[in-house]
Amino acid sequence: MKSSKTVFVDCNDTVIAVRYANRGEEAPDGFRAFERDGQWYHVKARPSAAAFLSVLADEECDIVILTGGHSRMQHLILNFGKLGRLYDDLIGADNRDAVALPEKWVLVDDLQGGSTSFEEKLSMLGISKKTLGEAKYKALVERHCIQCVAFKGGEDSEPLTGLLDSVKAKLAAQ
Numbered sequence: 802m803k804s805s806k807t808v809f810v811d812c813n814d815t816v817i818a819v820r821y822a823n824r825g826e827e828a829p830d831g832f833r834a835f836e837r838d839g840q841w842y843h844v845k846a847r848p849s850a851a852a853f854l855s856v857l858a859d860e861e862c863d864i865v866i867l868t869g870g871h872s873r874m875q876h877l878i879l880n881f882g883k884l885g886r887l888y889d890d891l892i893g894a895d896n897r898d899a900v901a902l903p904e905k906w907v908l909v910d911d912l913q914g915g916s917t918s919f920e921e922k923l924s925m926l927g928i929s930k931k932t933l934g935e936a937k938y939k940a941l942v943e944r945h946c947i948q949c950v951a952f953k954g955g956e957d958s959e960p961l962t963g964l965l966d967s968v969k970a971k972l973a974a975q
């Protein structure tokens with residue numbers, strides 16, 4: 802890691818839309834189709850994702866994709882969405898021991914508190930509600946986490962770039 806600031810970014814529905822598809826099924830507008838181990842996928846990068854990640858890299862943040870999925874599969878998905886070069890690292894369910902929390906960090910995810918998958922994400926960073934207690938956990942989420950609108954492949958009506966100021970402000974406040 803090159804920086805003391807890390808922006809963890811969720812993968813599916815945050816920077817890319819991913820759908821399971823049937824063989825021969827036509828990909829919807831803007832989606833690309835690919836096959837892996839007999840399963841077809843349609844993927845479409847969020848239009849604002851590349852700009853969002855590039856600005857953060859210019860701000861000297863390390864960018865780590867944090868996903869509940871398998872790291873190799875998620876790399877593949879991001880490559881197909883042409884986002885493969887825009888992050889420093891990717892942590893998935895299979896390599897979650899590789900996470901080191903830096904001094905300053907933010908997590909951008911389409912999920913938020915109360916969701917099991919979101920709590921699972923935080924547990925990948927070594928943070929658990931049980932250990933912290935409700936109040937501290939809530940304060941930590943407030944300090945470090947930013948919820949984005951889920952991107953399912955349609956219009957990117959609330960682009961990630963609109964969150965840049967908030968990411969910078971949260972990092973600066975830590």
Ligand SMILES: [Mg+2]
Pocket residue numbers: 811812813814815910911912
């Ligand atoms: Mg997600």
